[in-house]
Amino acid sequence: MAPIDRCLASVARLTLSQQSIRPAAPLIPRFLAPALIQSRQASVVRTKKTKKKTVPKDFKRHNLEKREFPQFTLCDAMRVLRAVEVGQPPASIKYEIHINLKTARNGPVIKNSIRLPHPVQSDWQIAVICPEGSDIATAATAAGAVAVGEETLFEAIRQEKIDFDRLICHENSEKALNKAGLGKILGPKGLMPSKRMKTIVSDVVKSIRDSAGAADYRERQGVIRMAIGQLGHTPDQLKANIQALLKKVKSECAEISEEVSKEVHEVILSTTNGPALSLNSRLNDPESGVTVEALSGVM
Amino acid sequence: MRSLGERLNLLRKVPFENANLINIKCGPGAAVLPADVTRIHMDFAIHLKGGHMGARKFWKEYLPRLKYHNPAIPMIVNRHDQNQNPPTMTIYLRNKSSSAAAAPESPSSSSSSPPSEQQQVAQPSSSRTGLSKAQPPTADERVVHIDMTNKHSSHILEFFMAETRAVPLQPTNEEIAEMQALETLRRNAEVDRERMRQLREEKKREEDMLKRARAAGGMAEQEEA
Numbered sequence: 001m002a003p004i005d006r007c008l009a010s011v012a013r014l015t016l017s018q019q020s021i022r023p024a025a026p027l028i029p030r031f032l033a034p035a036l037i038q039s040r041q042a043s044v045v046r047t048k049k050t051k052k053k054t055v056p057k058d059f060k061r062h063n064l065e066k067r068e069f070p071q072f073t074l075c076d077a078m079r080v081l082r083a084v085e086v087g088q089p090p091a092s093i094k095y096e097i098h099i100n101l102k103t104a105r106n107g108p109v110i111k112n113s114i115r116l117p118h119p120v121q122s123d124w125q126i127a128v129i130c131p132e133g134s135d136i137a138t139a140a141t142a143a144g145a146v147a148v149g150e151e152t153l154f155e156a157i158r159q160e161k162i163d164f165d166r167l168i169c170h171e172n173s174e175k176a177l178n179k180a181g182l183g184k185i186l187g188p189k190g191l192m193p194s195k196r197m198k199t200i201v202s203d204v205v206k207s208i209r210d211s212a213g214a215a216d217y218r219e220r221q222g223v224i225r226m227a228i229g230q231l232g233h234t235p236d237q238l239k240a241n242i243q244a245l246l247k248k249v250k251s252e253c254a255e256i257s258e259e260v261s262k263e264v265h266e267v268i269l270s271t272t273n274g275p276a277l278s279l280n281s282r283l284n285d286p287e288s289g290v291t292v293e294a295l296s297g298v299m
Numbered sequence: 300m301r302s303l304g305e306r307l308n309l310l311r312k313v314p315f316e317n318a319n320l321i322n323i324k325c326g327p328g329a330a331v332l333p334a335d336v337t338r339i340h341m342d343f344a345i346h347l348k349g350g351h352m353g354a355r356k357f358w359k360e361y362l363p364r365l366k367y368h369n370p371a372i373p374m375i376v377n378r379h380d381q382n383q384n385p386p387t388m389t390i391y392l393r394n395k396s397s398s399a400a401a402a403p404e405s406p407s408s409s410s411s412s413p414p415s416e417q418q419q420v421a422q423p424s425s426s427r428t429g430l431s432k433a434q435p436p437t438a439d440e441r442v443v444h445i446d447m448t449n450k451h452s453s454h455i456l457e458f459f460m461a462e463t464r465a466v467p468l469q470p471t472n473e474e475i476a477e478m479q480a481l482e483t484l485r486r487n488a489e490v491d492r493e494r495m496r497q498l499r500e501e502k503k504r505e506e507d508m509l510k511r512a513r514a515a516g517g518m519a520e521q522e523e524a
Contacts, residue, residue: 062303069303070310070320083323083367087341087358087376087425232424275310275319294371298424 059222061102061265064278071280074242075235076288077269078295082231084274090231090299093272094120095238097228099249100266101219107260110252111218117244118237120215120227126208129153129193130170157185168207169193169200217245224249231271234296239283242267311481321481325474328361328456330465331368335393337440338373339365340433343386343447345378354386356452357459368468379429388445388455389433390462 064071072080085093101110128148167186186192193200217226228245229238246264253262270276284292301309310320341362343354358376366374423431436442443462447455460467470478 060302064303067303069307079367079370080320080323082370083363086362086366086374089427090424092427276306277310290370297371298373298375299366 055105057106058102058104061100064266069278071278072269073282073285073288074239074269074279075284075290075292075295077277077279078235078238079290080277081269081271081274082295082299085231085271086299088231088273088299093231094227095229095231095233096270096272097224097226097242097245098268098270098276099224099246099264100268101222101224101253101262102265103219103222103262104260105222108256109219110224110249110256110262111216112248112252113214113216114245114248115214116228117240118229118233120229125164126166126168127153127164128168128170128208131172165191167191167193171200228269231299235283235292236296242269242279311477312484321474321477323363323367325468325470325478326364327453328364329368329470330365330460330467332365332372332463332465335395336369336372336463336465337391337393338375339391340375340377340389341386342377342379342384342389342433344382344384345380345427346382349382349385350447350449351382351386353450353452353455354388354447357388357447357455360452361456373424375423375431376425377429377431377433378427381429386447387433388447388459390443390445390459391436391440392443392463394439394441 062069081095129150130148131150183192215226217224226245228241233241246267250264253264256262267279267281268276269279284290312319341354341358343358344351347355362374362376366372425431445455445458445462450458459465
């Protein structure tokens with residue numbers, strides 16, 4: 001019987017050897033196995049090592065004098081910018097201002113609107129939501145609103161026929177506005193009236209008059225950016241605009257800074273296509289050889 | 300926000316053509332116009348067909364430099380869509396007799412302010428839609444026309460300099476130093492770029508080789524099995 005046994009064993013070995021692709025795990029002695037598995041698990045876990053990046057609390061603001069960063073008088077900056085923008089239609093090119101603030105990353109931000117002494121854009125298209133055919137509607141039309149009404153206006157907005165860039169709502173129509181559910185369309189455009197934005201008001205005519213020449217500005221990432229003038233403006237007009245804005249921003253900084261410190265660090269002037277030039281709070285340098293009159297004429 | 304070094308580089312180097320400081324001060328076209336040039340008008344089409352390219356290039360390349368060195372002289376560009384009209388430049392020059400009368404009381408910079416007031420009525424500012432046609436000259440002005448059809452911009456500049464007798468400005472020592480510094484930067488950047496390209500190529504080649512070896516080895520193992 002012995003030969004048969006031996007034969008069977010060899011057959012069994014043969015079948016085993018054919019299945020040798022199977023993982024070798026069961027062949028490993030038991031006392032070794034847990035150690036092996038353990039080490040592999042550990043290696044997988046430890047690869048998830050992520051260092052947490054620390055963000056400083058304040059925005060980084062360099063010392064411009066120490067770094068000898070080039071700064072310009074207003075006339076010098078305008079001379080460069082006017083040269084870059086030569087031959088462009090002055091109505092479509094705007095001067096831009098960027099005010100860098102020395103401020104914390106979190107905390108209150110500056111957000112307001114201002115009436116510049118020389119407005120950048122004078123023809124705002126304003127629409128007013130108010131009860132149709134009422135006295136308010138006629139008064140609003142008289143004050144220069146392009147569209148007045150309730151349901152007609154809602155219908156136009158639903159069809160995306162928006163030919164205005166300001167939307168004011170009267171108090172009496174607030175409920176109708178909420179019922180119409182236009183937040184989806186108006187929200188992304190920033191036109192949705194709200195009490196917080198002071199666009200739901202009781203005196204529509206006064207609001208129209210206030211917002212007609214006004215421009216909004218707000219602090220984003222520690223910088224206030226805003227259109228400050230048209231290319232055709234003279235240095236004096238631009239200076240008046242910049243001064244008005246800076247005065248307002250500074251007063252707001254002072255109001256806020258009871259809890260946190262916030263101050264103006266740098267003022268940068270630029271145009272639509274031009275380079276950004278840092279200003280040094282002076283109108284003109286007599287040595288630069290450029291006069292205010294020279295920059296006042298037609299481009 | 301950009302860091303200071305980045306901003307300085309943008310001011311010095313090339314974000315766009317002519318939008319950096321050194322390029323707007325020096326180069327061809329950096330010239331002071333004589334006092335008897337009152338204004339310049341350019342008229343060409345927005346599209347290039349019909350030989351309008353030189354005019355447009357002149358506006359883009361040389362006019363900013365001229366404007367920088369002559370900030371008081373109005374330079375009006377009128378672009379339109381009538382490609383059949385030849386592109387023309389009109390230079391308005393003050394007549395000899397009146398310039399002699401005007402010169403003593405108001406030299407160089409201030410002499411151009413009284414005519415600019417007149418022009419605010421007469422000359423509309425630059426336009427993209429053909430609204431600011433060249434105005435007829437006023438009583439004490441004469442005009443010079445330059446036909447810019449099918450001419451290269453540098454060619455137009457030569458004509459312009461000859462007609463106006465403008466004085467080209469030589470760059471100052473500081474400006475030359477700045478230009479040389481930028482040139483060395485540019486050359487070093489080229490060398491570095493080439494070096495980095497080679498390094499990256501080497502790395503990629505090795506990776507590819509490994510990948511190919513692995514793929515081939517994998518195939519062999521499967522075949523064996």
